[in-house]
Amino acid sequence: MNRLYHVPLSPFCRKVRLTLAEKRIEVELVEERYWEQQPDFLRRNPAGKVPVLRMESRLMSESQAICEWLEEAYPSPALMPRDVDARYEVRRLCNWFDDKFHNEVTSKLLYERVNRKVQGTGYPDSKAVKFGASRIKYHLDYMAWLLDQRRWLAGDSMTLADFAAAAHLSCLDYISDVDWNRHAVVKDWYVKLKSRPSFRTLLADQVPGFTQPGHYADLDF
């Protein structure tokens, strides 16, 4: 059986979970308290991070490398366009969310509010939270600007870039940190993604100590 070592509110794990589900690859989800750095886990991934995907005898880490592998090994349905310039745009946006959005928003809101409590590393830094809450607006504006010109974030088809973005936003939505009323076009885009069968597993996540807000799993929020 394929296995994904993950934590529920990790955007990188969620990107991989969405990709696996879209490609109809079944995996057993195993929660991994990666911050405890158990020797068994470090053997599976010397970088000490989740996600780690076990597919037959392969052990894979690094979410973007995993998603690119899944796209090449299981090409249907395609989550990358064929055109070289369009593929660049998908990768640029994956990196935008996994690097810039992650550093400015996810790490400042989710990691401060949730990970600190779960991992027992103290109280949220209110300056960081304030910074994240201000930066997410800029990113939502950027998404609205893209979606005014395109059906999906990277172009006219749904790609890994949409999953990268939705993975971060869905984690933040779990702690009610996304203002969906800021841009109708961004909300519409999220409704389309949230309604896909691949999203169901994410909407069922429960994190002890953090109750799922009512709107989180609601398709008509």
Add this chain to the structure above:
Amino acid sequence: MNRLYHVPLSPFCRKVRLTLAEKRIEVELVEERYWEQQPDFLRRNPAGKVPVLRMESRLMSESQAICEWLEEAYPSPALMPRDVDARYEVRRLCNWFDDKFHNEVTSKLLYERVNRKVQGTGYPDSKAVKFGASRIKYHLDYMAWLLDQRRWLAGDSMTLADFAAAAHLSCLDYISDVDWNRHAVVKDWYVKLKSRPSFRTLLADQVPGFTQPGHYADLDF
């Protein structure tokens, strides 16, 4: 004329410079003081980072997305293997260096010692420098372990993974922060890369206020 907006001691810019040179694509190098966030530069890249590559009418950012684009648009010489599993390993290692090595080593040594002075953001944090100096040993050991089993970092051919690693190490070598005597196999790998014509532009770099050490450009160091 193609143009690369860069700074000399940026590992991300160096990875792109090596890829361009291996593919014999000529570019004009333009130094960009990205930390000043000039409006003209932000128009070229809203993420406000280097490298930014202008190829005809295209403006591209995010070093890994650029390198993958270059590989797809200019397939020869190949810097990625054809096999799906081997391609995964290249991407995993690119991310290892650009994320883990970058966070643990490059940002702690190079950014503290050089970028702070150049950008006028104060003195090096000695705790960070100490941490980086200790972590680089672990990474050199990991590279030696890989190179004991393989001719190049990701397998038996030279790939983007070698350039990602060499880009970081060459920046650190400019400030004499790499102990090449730790593992003969790592030094041999670096000698092979350093001797390539594509490396010449990196070895000619000069950063005001930081004199190039004697061994830096020496092929027989």
